[in-house]
Amino acid sequence: MPQKKILIVDSDAASRNFIARKLQELDYEALQAGSGKEGLIFTWRDHPDLVIVDPAPSDIKGEEIASKLRNDPRTALLPLVALSSDHNPARIKFCHEAGFNDYITKSGNAVSMLSDAVSRLLGVTQEAMKQGGLMIVFLSAKGGTGTSSICANIAVNIAKNQPEVRVAVADLVFPVGSIAPIVGYQGKENIVTIADRSPLETDTEFFQTKLPQIEYWNFNLLAGSPDPELSNLLNVGRIWDIVSGLKASYDYVLVDIGRSLSKITLPLIQHADLVALLISTDVSTVSLTKIIVDYLKAKGVNPDQIYTILNRHAGLEGLSKREAETMLGIEVNTAIPYLGTNFGFANSQHRPFTLKFPNDTASIIFHDSARDMVDLAHKIRSQ
Ligand SMILES: Nc1ncnc2c1ncn2[C@@H]1O[C@H](COP(=O)(O)OP(=O)(O)OP(=O)(O)O)[C@@H](O)[C@H]1O
Ligand SMILES: [Mg+2]
Incomplete structure (x- = not known):
């Protein structure tokens, strides 16, 4: 089976690199985008199988990225995971409503939660x-x-x-x-x-x-x-x-x-x-x-x-x-x-x-x- 591509959208390079390394260890191909705008362009250009977004506002808010992707027929059903340091329940709700499949907070067990979410969501393939x-x-x-x-x-x-x-x-x-x-x-x-x-x-x-x-x-x-x-x-x-x-x-x-x-x-x-x-x-x-x-x-x-x-x-x-x-x-x-x-x-x-x-x-x-x-x-x- 070809390697699955995952795009990480996060303006914090250290956090992005860390997640990319973890995904590579799990045998996924990791792509990176340093801003919301890049994230959208890369998603439509490179067709990743899943996108992980830190919804903290950089140029475009995560919720906006999610709703743009959901409103485009090419990416309407693309699995989207929010990976955020924001624990606020209202934010989590907004992100779900905007179309994120999962919301994971950057905490001690974030990597294992992320890897569970990724393998579950990628199981839902053609x-x-x-x-x-x-x-x-x-x-x-x-x-x-x-x-x-x-x-x-x-x-x-x-x-x-x-x-x-x-x-x-x-x-x-x-x-x-x-x-x-x-x-x-x-x-x-x-x-x-x-x-x-x-x-x-x-x-x-x-x-x-x-x-x-x-x-x-x-x-x-x-x-x-x-x-x-x-x-x-x-x-x-x-x-x-x-x-x-x-x-x-x-x-x-x-x-x-x-x-x-x-x-x-x-x-x-x-x-x-x-x-x-x-x-x-x-x-x-x-x-x-x-x-x-x-x-x-x-x-x-x-x-x-x-x-x-x-x-x-x-x-x-x-x-x-x-x-x-x-x-x-x-x-x-x-x-x-x-x-x-x-x-x-x-x-x-x-x-x-x-x-x-x-x-x-x-x-x-x-x-x-x-x-x-x-x-x-x-x-x-x-x-
Ligand atoms: N072959 C049929 N003979 C008589 N009545 C029928 C027949 N097929 C459907 N009906 C009646 O037509 C009505 C509409 O049926 P149904 O609700 O199944 O349609 P629907 O296409 O699902 O409608 P909706 O667009 O409201 O979801 C029902 O009252 C049903 O009993
Ligand atoms: Mg009906």
Whole structure:
């Protein structure tokens, strides 16, 4: 494996050299920048795998460096560690909010804390995303297309088809998640509370034992944000290691991103084993979906990795499967009929559709689609 590059941004040369030496002893390549401006330039030019910043104000404050890097799609998910002599809790909070994954204070055990943080954060790499559980990301071009209900119903069918596997559903729809109300989860844990915990706490055991197992649904849920106010407090820098923690703990991780295609969610799509794209049958949604498909292709997503689900929930007057395929330029993998009020009824009782209406054709479609998606995801992973 090529040596990992770590950039140290610190205006204090002695401290920078000391950290660089320690990192070299750990077999990392250490790059150095003596100011915030250099730090930003070197990050974008030299593509380090991780950046350590002393956030003490030199020319640019550490928080500002972090938010600049987070707001640039090239570095939106780059692991960032603050290494600071400032113990002030308010400062630590600001740094987390600005996008630092970790904040380490320069104290007696700083080097060992730093080396733990570095190896943990660097574990979350492209190679790591190819290991662990298979990840299926659910998205749609428009809200209300049925993404969350279908994500939950596919998840329960994956678990039913293979009782020996562990399935997790992660709701990463912002500003408000919608899986919890569908499955009836009212507990306190959600993406915001979990992202707030120390990364040392959210290890594999945490994900396996502390994520609520949802009755009737046979999956564990990482609930979304319960309200927009909390969403604003989300430490987005943690999403990447939370998702990889889920992958290390479950056989299948289904992620609902709804219509929130953003710099935070795009990398998840790019690293997904399969992308489930929900489409409804009206012309405007199909046209918007075409834009999304073309965009994803331009971002390196292989069209064969996209599993399209035509959900006829708008009614019978919409486009046919063939017409949708012609407009989209890709095959539609499955079509779920309009289920009248039955789907809403199952959702409102917090039950899987297949459990409530086992003899409905749609239950067979959910069962078969879950199996096909799993087969396809396995096939793509093994390529
Ligand atoms: N095939 C269908 N037949 C009938 N109703 C459906 C169908 N698919 C979805 N619905 C209904 O549409 C509504 C929206 O579904 P859901 O919340 O899953 O969509 P969503 O795309 O996740 O929406 P949001 O953008 O709000 O997150 C729900 O009331 C659901 O019961
Ligand atoms: Mg939803």
